[in-house]
Amino acid sequence: MQKISKSRLYELFDAIAAKQSLYIPTDREAGAAEYRKYESGMKLTKELNTVRSAKDFFFPQTENLADFKIEGKTIEVRDIREECEDFVIFGVRACDARSFTILDKVFLCEPVDSFYKNRRDHGTVITMACTRPAETCFCKTFGIDPTVPGGDVSCFDDGESIFFLANTEKGERFVESISSFLEDGDTDRLMEVQTRAREIMDKLPLAKLSTENFGGDKLNEYFNSDKWAELSEACLGCGTCTFVCPTCQCYDIKDFNTGHGIKRFRCWDSCMYSDFTKMAHGNPRLTQLERFRQRFMHKLVYFPANNDGEFGCVGCGRCLAKCPISMNIVKVMKALEAK
Amino acid sequence: MQVNENFEPVIVAFCCNWCSYAGADLSGTNRLNYPTNVKIIRVPCSCRVNPMFILRAFQKGADGVIICGCHPGDCHYTSGNYFTRRRITLLYSMLDFLGIERNRTRLEWVSAAEGAKFAATMQQFTEDVKALGPNRRLEDLRCRKQ
């Protein structure tokens, strides 16, 4: 496998950034990492993952869809779509990389979401294998091996060097473009690091969590479960879990009157909000219990029912870390399973 | 700061129906000039001005917002403007705390008999805001005219 010495990594970043936008996870302040556009001098975070997920690159929190200009009795519709420029995201974790394939199932099925596809086509995802998972990690539950992350290019850190492995054509083109920085390296040390990381994975508190009791055929079993009342009791109805989630994909479309025209935009929506799916006739989910149930049923039952058994969760652990009242998918799974 | 001589600020003036709006009227019938930058919004009482109105004005393109009401003690509803005074003091203080230029916001008591004061106040406020330049710190980029 080809590698680069870690001491030359920022040199490589400078070279990539000279050609196209490069985003890396970096520290804005202690304990709160985020993806930022790379500029010389910026350092990679030591945090395992960013507070907000990498889905923002392809499905941003807000984006304009169209502009309307009204003059007299004519409405002019302006298509504001532009071809997006090529960009590279470095340091995506295996969980977030898997979330892209989940989002693809939503946005790239017919009719294709051209806004999403545009960014997806132009973005190169470079993942980074995990060596120090946190207690909140449970990606293994969803069949993800964080020591072999997906994406266009996978990177592995053996302590001294970063190894690059192309997984897709786009990835091959990328590795080719940086080949002058790379040299062949032997992977003995890397194998050791991987083995150690897998051992840690098995020791994580949530290592035993399994999806065997969930799936598309469990609708009747769980929908009317009496556990929801207790589980949702303390829920604040905030959108933290949905907004830090790499796989939540609900959005709302609204028109904004600028005073001299209309901007039609979409923004993330959260099933936890009281006006989620509010329609002309009212709201189909009137209580927090129903809204809370929607979120977890969607991830554990509805999504697999419609997507060949794939779950709508990647086990990144963000909701575990960020929920103000510490209610999360793990607690829900365990409570529902307990007979 | 670069001063644009041609910059004409948009000023939104919330005027109480009973005093200040009549004051504006009086300045008109007395043929006193005040800048055309000022857009008056009539409110039943200065205490009708919800803080959101002020922010909304800035959002939709105002460069300065001024509230005019009856002098304390003269409120048509007895005590409305006393509440205005507390609320608006705190709100302006908060805007200042967030780094929004102080001179973009003002409150002035103008009675129905003070046509001259109304015109002079608007003249002065418009000049102050003009000196500050366009509102950039509390603007909604989507609303900026291209």
Add this chain to the structure above:
Amino acid sequence: MQEAMIKRAKELLADGSVDRVIGWKRGEFAYDITPAVFTTAEELDRDFVCDDFTAANVSKYLVKETQKEGKILAFLKPCDTYSFNQLVKEHRIDREKVYVIGIEGGPKLDIEKIKAKGITGILSVKNEDYTLKIETIYGTQTMPFYEAILGKCASCKSKKHVVFDELIGEDGDVLDSNRFEMVEKLENMTAQERFDFWRDQLSKCIRCNACRNVCPACTCENCVFDNPKSGIDNKAPADSFEENMFHIIRAFHVAGRCTDCGECSRVCPQHIPLHLLNRKFIKDINELYGEYQAGADTTSRAPLNTYDKNDCEPSVVHERGVE
């Protein structure tokens, strides 16, 4: 203290004084504690917890709980009693339906501060003589207790319970806290510096509404930001204006009612120091209209619900020192 609380809760349940108990339920890890309602002795024995991580203020839940049948026992820390009292004052909580046991307050721990030290894989956190011993998958680590306490506890305003039916442990005093230090620091900056500070902070906002939804002063049935008829409802910060709008208006709506419980900053997933906005209002109110502590009593008039004929004019803002 936890043992005494469980014992007393069981007694009150058993003799029928209360029907339910609101407290905290242990989670998967050492720190992920959820507010919960308990109805049986078994549940209390199994799940009830009160430790260094039970920082959540349960007062707001009592709005819903007191609309139900029966009486509920609530364990309130000193800071929570202020929120509770304020809600009683606003007729949001039916005082008759709550049995309040005052418990000793913090300082409580902030798991994010522990994680910010690079400590990960946390299995347990023990306080040994004000040194935290943290067991992790990667070995044992230690850090000083006081470096890991919540921001709201570091500037604690009071150890006094302003309302209780009985106490477990000691009652304390109102403290001479340093809570306005940061507000003062900001006031002494230039307008540009203040603007840059808040732009940097508020641009992190993801509009998750956690600050609003956890806030014991925010108990509107339908928030103006959720109401399509208000014309300002929004779900996402489309640009910098909307973040400003949301946080200014939210702080304003709780001005004079905010007890400074600090929950907004505690729950913010983006670590925005939102309590500074509320403290600015509290400080202004104290300076301009006389000392006032929301929630300290249930009878006084809130500063924005009253006035004085000799109040200062808004021009005081324009006449202050630094621009």
